[in-house]
Amino acid sequence: MADLKVDLAGLRLRNPLLLASGIWGESGESLAGAWEAGAGGVITKSIGRSARLGYPNPTVESLGRWGFLNAMGLPNPGIEEYPKEIAAAQARGATVIGSVFGGDADEYAELAYRMAGTGVGAIELNLSCPHAEGLGSDLGEDPQEVEAITRAVRARVSVPVIVKITPNTADPVALAQAAERGGASAISAINTLRAISIDVRLRRPTLSHGLGGLSGPAIKPVGLACVWQIYPKVSIPVVGVGGIRTAEDVLQYVMAGARAVEVGTAVALDGIQIFSKLSQDLLALMGELGIERIADVVGAAHIRPAVNGVPLAAASHERRP
Amino acid sequence: MADLKVDLAGLRLRNPLLLASGIWGESGESLAGAWEAGAGGVITKSIGRSARLGYPNPTVESLGRWGFLNAMGLPNPGIEEYPKEIAAAQARGATVIGSVFGGDADEYAELAYRMAGTGVGAIELNLSCPHAEGLGSDLGEDPQEVEAITRAVRARVSVPVIVKITPNTADPVALAQAAERGGASAISAINTLRAISIDVRLRRPTLSHGLGGLSGPAIKPVGLACVWQIYPKVSIPVVGVGGIRTAEDVLQYVMAGARAVEVGTAVALDGIQIFSKLSQDLLALMGELGIERIADVVGAAHIRPAVNGVPLAAASHERRP
Amino acid sequence: MREVVAVSERVQETPSTVTLRFAYPDEARPGQFVMLWIPGDDEIPMSLSYVGRSKGVTVKVMGSTSRHIQSLAPGAQIGVRGPYGNAFDLAPRRVLVVAGGSGAAVLAPAAEAAARVGSEVTAALGATTGSELLFEARFRQMGARVELATDDGSIGARGFVTGVSDSLLASTIFDAVWTCGPEVMMDKVIRSARRAGVPAYGSVERVMKCALGMCDACALGPYHVCVDGPVFPGDALTPLPEFGRFKREPSGRVVPH
Amino acid sequence: MREVVAVSERVQETPSTVTLRFAYPDEARPGQFVMLWIPGDDEIPMSLSYVGRSKGVTVKVMGSTSRHIQSLAPGAQIGVRGPYGNAFDLAPRRVLVVAGGSGAAVLAPAAEAAARVGSEVTAALGATTGSELLFEARFRQMGARVELATDDGSIGARGFVTGVSDSLLASTIFDAVWTCGPEVMMDKVIRSARRAGVPAYGSVERVMKCALGMCDACALGPYHVCVDGPVFPGDALTPLPEFGRFKREPSGRVVPH
């Protein structure tokens, strides 16, 4: 029987399927619900210093099966209020990862410190929200900021620190390496892609904020590419995020280099049963492919195997100019 | 009767629907065919100094209706051979825009100069191919390179110079402004998104090059966001590219700020009839929405109109913190 | 996905309540809601008060957006997405409908549909004052027995509608109770129905953002009102510590209801 | 979209030609081709020589990839996408099939299908030498009249297969001619058929990359072989200056055929 357990930078996960930040993440009961539905761990909504209402509606635009555009505007009850939600989820046994966002390294460090105080298993730094001026991605696009923020957080907390990076960059590897230099325990990639939708009858963007982030199946090939690029260039584990909806998606991310994955949009598309479904399907697929442990195939697509017995060096395309 | 004519930086187009570079662009007869099928202008395959075979197959991976992944590897017959293809298209009356790629500013300038010698109506600089090391996007991610290359080209040619930028960037505006400073006549955005696809049975990427570029409907919200961001920050026209398949898509790009658009993947999805279909549908949609000329609604989504008679300043979301 | 439609008709139902009608193609069942976007302003959840091809919402003034909606004239463009959520189960033979204020908006189409398939409908409608009674005529037209209550006693019984519904539950046999209104009111109705041995269903409201079961804005205990609701069995609601007591503001912070 | 399938059977048809069979679910018609990917190596176009549920390709050694394909044993994994392109029209009552070398690969399933719906099939098969004659038995099995030609005269008429087809066209009445082989050969066959007043169809090859009508690699005059072909009416082919004379190499550069 295949085994789904993974060790993510010291955090033991019963399976590699994490609830992505911002989905079912405001209430402790929802986090607990996702855990009980089979998630291997649940990541909180990104929490800031004080309560934020977020942008006015419309905050979400559906693209059907392809995914969503959203510009929530980082609504959150603030770090004062939020620990009771975490406690509620922990009381039900959930492995909780606390996500935080801020405006500078000090704020990130302070928030991470307070978040760690709730007993979360790890911290995720949201350095990648594509639609909040001066927060998240505005800092997360600059390797120096990423390194400084990570370092400041690292100095204050002892739990694993996962740095979530943006795909809206020329060089995801530079961001990941900066996080690693700063002391990150893991990288998660990706957050949403900067995107917009416009209504031609109204002649205006359909999200109140104008720009938003694209999530869901449409972005899977992009998230996969970020993981693919980052994996061989860092020595810390990578968590894959973006468009995961099937067990095959999960395994693609794992083979690209992900040790665990996060699932967001699929919760809206398929319901919270997505977690138990993914676990079952993943076990079945691993059985079919003769994979015993997830850990055995992390990054497997980077090793160019001899195919059909013919070593690749002899294959024509490695020879062509 | 609505009018589709547009003036793109001095280049008169019978309609704003250009054939995107790399699609039907290797043979003069194909370019002519796209023109005769109703394109407002045809952009050549990106041409380099000498013949390139491109990457071995698989060079394309289909994602069904969402679009394609491709890593062609910039195959092209080289600037010595290519003028005869352009001549064949021009002989049939086509408005041809010549696309070039190179390894440095001198090479771009030289290629643009020779391309201009064929009598093309404009030059497009491909500074954005996401899967050719040392070419295109590797340079196109750096505003200084973009400015230098554009300036070098500008100095050698008198036809309009369109700079095609990459979406694989933290800041598309910086790239567009760099091109403008360098003397670009227009910006086109976007090229494909860096992406990959992995086969879990074979444990390897499905494109021979590994990384490729994502095109088609899946990337429309991203291309639209680039145009949306760039339009108010430059004073030269913007050409929208990415995922256009319907007249509504075209109008969304136009309202985001595009004066013309390029159509690529839809040619594979719908056939070359896509051009006449888009023209007809666009005229019908413009009629329905009371739009007389494309030029009248370029950037229209940026002007927050009074809606239903209520001026926006009074609307709640402009007041919320 | 969102459609932009034009308002086809505006009806002033009561001094504080306006119905807007519009053509919207998707099929809907009574109890479901849409997200209604006033371009340039907010997008808010609204139950469908008419569920045929020509749909409708019946809006009470609560704040700036609902006021804005009420000001819309026929021809005004609005964005609509949905319908979302679940619906009332139309099986009961004898149904008691208990509406507080604009709660009648969602109960009227449900009662209409039930009446059409042969249910006996009794409606207890409550409002602050007589002129604010919503859809009284509409309930009468579907053949319902109608009982009224107003806070000021200007029409019907003086006091809360729960007084009326309690005596109806005591005197008459029902197969189901449907209720919508302030949560303290619904809480009372549900408890009375339980005592009478009648299953009750309440339509509840929470802040909605995505309406897709994703953002958690509408979390209510283990539920998401946008997909698991808005209609819940009373037995699911009354055990929830937040029901009638707390809600979440748009930041996710828990505040008193 | 691509499927990864396992080779179920390998048949050495002639010293230079091998058939691989594999299960591939999509329906295909005779004349269509697939893109066959040898993981770690190239992906190349291959006509389907078997179009049922168990599909097949029949591969002649041309260079490194075709050699690699031939080396595959049952169980080997290959990537398959398609089928792409158009098919032979199976209407003609009396059809003459003219195959040069591996051209029989695509003509055999077409002739089989035609024979199954009652066509009279005559096959003119050519090869360099007797042992290289492809699918002779298969044509006989479908009840076709078979005429052979080899360059060295080891079996059948000595010389090109066009000699055989020319005399068949002179002596027999056909409703259609189907041909596949070197373009100079097809050009001759098409011209002879035209003189005999018989419509001819040829299956042509060009470099394929996308197989989706996008990349232009397979441009042939105004056509894209991957979507407009690979089967063309002879009257479309012979006027093309490139037919039998030029092709494009993978760079798009025009080179002699």
Ligand SMILES: Cc1cc2nc3c(=O)[nH]c(=O)nc-3n(C[C@H](O)[C@H](O)[C@H](O)COP(=O)(O)OP(=O)(O)OC[C@H]3O[C@@H](n4cnc5c(N)ncnc54)[C@H](O)[C@@H]3O)c2cc1C
């Ligand atoms: C499923 C559902 C169905 C509803 N059906 C109706 C109906 O048929 N008729 C009707 O008059 N009202 C209905 N409402 C309530 C209606 O959505 C609110 O009254 C409206 O959002 C108030 O907006 P405002 O800007 O006018 O008021 P504001 O001043 O913005 O807020 C007043 C109160 O409205 C609520 N509110 C504000 N924004 C939202 C939001 N995005 N989602 C939910 N509540 C919000 C909050 O409790 C707030 O305190 C429904 C609500 C829900 C959740």
Ligand SMILES: Cc1cc2nc3c(=O)[nH]c(=O)nc-3n(C[C@H](O)[C@H](O)[C@H](O)COP(=O)(O)OP(=O)(O)OC[C@H]3O[C@@H](n4cnc5c(N)ncnc54)[C@H](O)[C@@H]3O)c2cc1C
């Ligand atoms: C629609 C179509 C159907 C075909 N059906 C068959 C068939 O049933 N049986 C068969 O044996 N062959 C068939 N071919 C030809 C076959 O694809 C080539 O022989 C094969 O690609 C050679 O590859 P290679 O690596 O062995 O040779 P290489 O050494 O790479 O090339 C030898 C020659 O093959 C051709 N070639 C190479 N790559 C491609 C490519 N991507 N697309 C097209 N041609 C290419 C070129 O003309 C080249 O000069 C078909 C080709 C097409 C276009």
Ligand SMILES: Cc1cc2nc3c(=O)[nH]c(=O)nc-3n(C[C@H](O)[C@H](O)[C@H](O)COP(=O)(O)O)c2cc1C
């Ligand atoms: C509605 C919504 C809210 C989100 N909020 C957050 C957030 O608060 N913090 C964060 O790091 N990512 C947030 N994300 C991004 C997701 O965690 C995830 O990175 C992204 O959606 C891609 O994954 P998916 O395709 O599985 O949804 C949000 C995404 C969505 C759709």
Ligand SMILES: Cc1cc2nc3c(=O)[nH]c(=O)nc-3n(C[C@H](O)[C@H](O)[C@H](O)COP(=O)(O)O)c2cc1C
């Ligand atoms: C097969 C293929 C080849 C391409 N080749 C080029 C190229 O040579 N030069 C270039 O600037 N863009 C090239 N592109 C990018 C397109 O011109 C276009 O920017 C992109 O595909 C997005 O538009 P679409 O979604 O309409 O296809 C290519 C795209 C595809 C799919």
Ligand code: FES
């Ligand atoms: S409104 Fe977002 S989960 Fe219900």
Ligand code: FES
């Ligand atoms: S192979 Fe690409 S167009 Fe035919």
